[in-house]
Amino acid sequence: MGRVKLQLRKIENKTNRHITFAKRKGGLVKKAHELSTLCDVEIAVIIFSPAGKLILFDAKKRPEEILKSYLNLPEKQRGRYGISFQMFNLEDKLRNLLELQEIENEILLCNFESENIERQIRYYSFKSVDAQKVKVIVMLEKKRNRSIYFFHSPFKNSFQLLPPINYRP
Amino acid sequence: MGRVKLQLRKIENKTNRHITFAKRKGGLVKKAHELSTLCDVEIAVIIFSPAGKLILFDAKKRPEEILKSYLNLPEKQRGRYGISFQMFNLEDKLRNLLELQEIENEILLCNFESENIERQIRYYSFKSVDAQKVKVIVMLEKKRNRSIYFFHSPFKNSFQLLPPINYRP
DNA sequence: ACAGCTATCTATAATCA
DNA sequence: TTGATTATAGATAGCTG
Numbered sequence: 001m002g003r004v005k006l007q008l009r010k011i012e013n014k015t016n017r018h019i020t021f022a023k024r025k026g027g028l029v030k031k032a033h034e035l036s037t038l039c040d041v042e043i044a045v046i047i048f049s050p051a052g053k054l055i056l057f058d059a060k061k062r063p064e065e066i067l068k069s070y071l072n073l074p075e076k077q078r079g080r081y082g083i084s085f086q087m088f089n090l091e092d093k094l095r096n097l098l099e100l101q102e103i104e105n106e107i108l109l110c111n112f113e114s115e116n117i118e119r120q121i122r123y124y125s126f127k128s129v130d131a132q133k134v135k136v137i138v139m140l141e142k143k144r145n146r147s148i149y150f151f152h153s154p155f156k157n158s159f160q161l162l163p164p165i166n167y168r169p
Numbered sequence: 170m171g172r173v174k175l176q177l178r179k180i181e182n183k184t185n186r187h188i189t190f191a192k193r194k195g196g197l198v199k200k201a202h203e204l205s206t207l208c209d210v211e212i213a214v215i216i217f218s219p220a221g222k223l224i225l226f227d228a229k230k231r232p233e234e235i236l237k238s239y240l241n242l243p244e245k246q247r248g249r250y251g252i253s254f255q256m257f258n259l260e261d262k263l264r265n266l267l268e269l270q271e272i273e274n275e276i277l278l279c280n281f282e283s284e285n286i287e288r289q290i291r292y293y294s295f296k297s298v299d300a301q302k303v304k305v306i307v308m309l310e311k312k313r314n315r316s317i318y319f320f321h322s323p324f325k326n327s328f329q330l331l332p333p334i335n336y337r338p
Numbered sequence: 339a340c341a342g343c344t345a346t347c348t349a350t351a352a353t354c355a
Numbered sequence: 356t357t358g359a360t361t362a363t364a365g366a367t368a369g370c371t372g
Contacts, residue, residue, distance in 0.1 A: 001348080001349045001350040001351075001363070001364045001365050001366090002349080002350040002351030002352065002362080002363060002364065002365095003350085003351045003352045003353080003361085003362055003363055003364085004351060004352075004363080004364085005351095005363090005364065005365095006207070006350090006351070006364090008203060008206050008207070009206060009207070010206065010207065010208075010209045011207050011208065015356085016351090017207070017208050017209070018208075019351090019357095020207055020208060020350085020351080021204070021207075021208040021210070023349080023350060023351085024200070024203070024204045024207070024208070024349085024350080025204065026349095027200065027348090027349055027350075028197070028200050028201060028204055030348095030349090031193070031196065031197050031200055031349095031366095032197060034177060034193070035190070035193045035194065035197055037177050037178060037179065038175065038177070038178070038179065038180050038186070038189055038190075038193070039179075039180065039186050039187075039189060039190040039193070040179045040186070041190070170346070170347040170348050170349090170365085170366045170367040170368075171345080171346060171347065171348095171366080171367040171368030171369070172344085172345055172346055172347085172367085172368045172369050172370085173346080173347085173368060173369075174346085174347065174348095174368095175347095175367090175368070184339080185368085185369090187339080188339085188340090188368090188369095189367085189368080191339095191340085192366085192367060192368085193366085193367080195366095196365090196366055196367075199365095199366090200349095200366095340372105341371100341372090342370100342371085342372090343369100343370080343371080344367105344368105344369095344370090345367100345368095345369095345370105346366100346367085346368085346369105347365105347366080347367080347368095348364100348365080348366070348367090349363100349364085349365070349366085350361105350362100350363085350364080350365090351361100351362095351363085351364095352360100352361090352362085352363100353359100353360080353361080353362100354358100354359085354360075354361095355357105355358080355359075355360090
């Protein structure tokens with residue numbers, strides 16, 4: 001689509017590639033959301049960059065809504081099935097990404113100051129968060145057997161809990 | 170798109186919903202494949218129906234190519250990172266879907282006759298497979314620490330290793 | 339259920355602000 | 356960059372067999 005028919009191969013110009021990525025990512029997510037709503041199915045779109053960074057998206061709900069509901073819902077009110085698998089992905093990815101070697105010990109640490117961390121999570125819900133905070137959030141949620149959703153730009157080095165700009169549910 | 174602007178809510182007419190699902194699923198997968206190629210990122214699109222059935226798709230490669238490469242590649246030639254997580258999803262889903270209660274025992278059984286099963290896998294690579302065969306394939310691949318990709322119609326009760334009809338890489 | 343067929347709606351490449 | 360705009364290419368809802 002657009003002025004010219006684009007050849008289906010890697011865009012070599014870095015700037016153009018990133019612009020196209022940003023545009024089409026939004027479009028893909030929108031499409032996923034529409035299909036999800038229209039046909040009543042849950043959809044996840046997962047994008048990995050060559051560097052192993054990731055974007056996670058559940059097309060059925062807005063990311064911040066998922067985050068909120070998981071932070072606020074009573075334990076086990078939501079079945080693990082269907083959502084929890086993404087936790088494993090994310091945790092598995094982040095284990096490499098953040099070089100977590102002693103995650104179990106750190107989970108204990110997180111538990112110790114979980115109240116404070118919960119405040120952090122809420123604070124950062126709509127702001128860019130760095131890898132350390134993502135690590136903390138993930139570990140906390142893992143301990144609680146809950147899921148969490150992140151966006152991560154494959155071309156930058158920051159995590160976001162924001163929906164993509166084009167996303168209008 | 171189309172003759173009329175569709176309202177963004179669940180299509181109540183079952184037939185129309187399924188038709189729309191089939192059409193838009195193909196479109197979504199095509200979009201994912203294009204983004205994947207143009208911007209050199211790996212993408213997975215995962216669709217769950219309310220019944221917990223699933224479609225798995227890696228937009229970077231054709232499903233049968235992934236299957237073949239995983240069946241033919243030497244152990245650990247491909248890093249677990251990036252692909253293997255989907256194994257966990259699928260296995261986790263199938264554990265419920267197929268009511269696997271004694272999966273470990275069955276893995277041993279699979280191992281015992283793995284040669285024969287490998288032939289089955291190749292045979293069914295381009296054919297619809299039933300749940301029992303999916304179970305066998307998954308367990309075999311799990312034992313080998315490999316991934317595998319399936320399509321599953323959420324509205325039917327069959328697994329497929331075929332790409333969707335609209336998918337033209 | 340599927341397979342074409344348009345009339346339309348939507349996404350987006352190039353361009354410009 | 357970073358956002359809007361616009362001209363096209365692409366997707367698809369409703370039809371028809």
